Amino acid sequence: MAKRGYHHGNLRQALVDAALALVEAKGPTGFTLSEAAKAAGVTPAAVYRHFDGREDLIAEAALQGYEIFADLMEYAFQKGQPSALASFEATGRAYLAFARKYPGHYVAMFESGISINRKPELARVAHRALGVLERAAVELSQHIPPQKRPPAQMVSAHIWAMCHGVVELFARGSPGTKSPFPPEDLLESGIGVYLRGLGLVPPDD
Amino acid sequence: MAKRGYHHGNLRQALVDAALALVEAKGPTGFTLSEAAKAAGVTPAAVYRHFDGREDLIAEAALQGYEIFADLMEYAFQKGQPSALASFEATGRAYLAFARKYPGHYVAMFESGISINRKPELARVAHRALGVLERAAVELSQHIPPQKRPPAQMVSAHIWAMCHGVVELFARGSPGTKSPFPPEDLLESGIGVYLRGLGLVPPDD
């Protein structure tokens, strides 16, 4: 990170970091290659030594985000083991925690408009992250009597949607939305009601 | 809509319609005032006869969207009456139906980055729309024993989040996401499980 004269030393990562900060501060629209270069103390042209262009830089930021995200999800899952229920709840919580702790990455991943299928590498790591949630759902399903068991993929989709919705609507002030409840509580209780609906936690509180 | 020579006749609405089409086709970023003007068969400068500028035009598109949205929600609510449960489920369905039928409006409202608090008019109609969901949640809450009754505002927030999540992730291919289930089914079943968790529908299916 320390500049040493003409050569930067670690420009590639410095550019990614600058992009993340920009994207966090001004939204996916507010990000420009030129500004990122300036923030890294470098000419716009220098960016092309390390990236194919603007899109490629965002894609790298998103990639790093998915990497962190996948790690967090896996860690949460492990921590909940051997309880399927604990693992499942933990991954849900990890989703929100990630969005809060790494807002720049989150925006790059989910709001910048870059497609997951842009690069095989990106698709792979994104799949790894969401695979954790699905695995947790599969484990959870084992505890539901088969005849009243919804497809595991559906369960994970439901939880993913709830997590994503809470983040978009309440954890980031999208349309100036306010809720009297902290996003964490909202998600926790939402997942709780849902799991009760699956018959996995006792109906009484 | 028919041009009659020098004067357009209904340029204001034509510009809104053009903006909606653009925003739907190319995302919130892809929208430019100049292109909207061109699509309406008019010089960019003409826009300023009807709007304060680019942002103001998007805001009007969003406003019209909230208006339609609020109407749809209210209609769905009424149609479900006098059953609180039916009303609640119908509003959830209406959310998704709106997003699918009016994608341009949806983007202008939720993804264009304009704040709900931009104009009092906008805040008012947005509140009207979301008020329906909250009213449905309040009614629903009456059927839950008080000691195990979550705050109605929380219930509506949960459902809102689930609706929004399903729309963003599965009804519009945000990060190239695919689900083996149609969004409608996903939302229907998700709300179903949730309501079962509230003890409002029988545990057996």
Next chain:
DNA sequence: TGTACATCAGTGAACGCGCGTTCACTGATGTAC
């Protein structure tokens, strides 16, 4: 019915701006001998 005139809703040229990208270049670094 006809004319004068105010108002309205567009034009079109011009602006300054920052963008992403390219190019030939040059200063710094690392390596072979």
Next chain:
DNA sequence: TGTACATCAGTGAACGCGCGTTCACTGATGTAC
């Protein structure tokens, strides 16, 4: 240890572009008498 040289990672000037916005204007419309 010193020198020659290849490679690397930056510069800085230039480009063409489309953007949002402004301005003085003008053609079309509507109204008063």
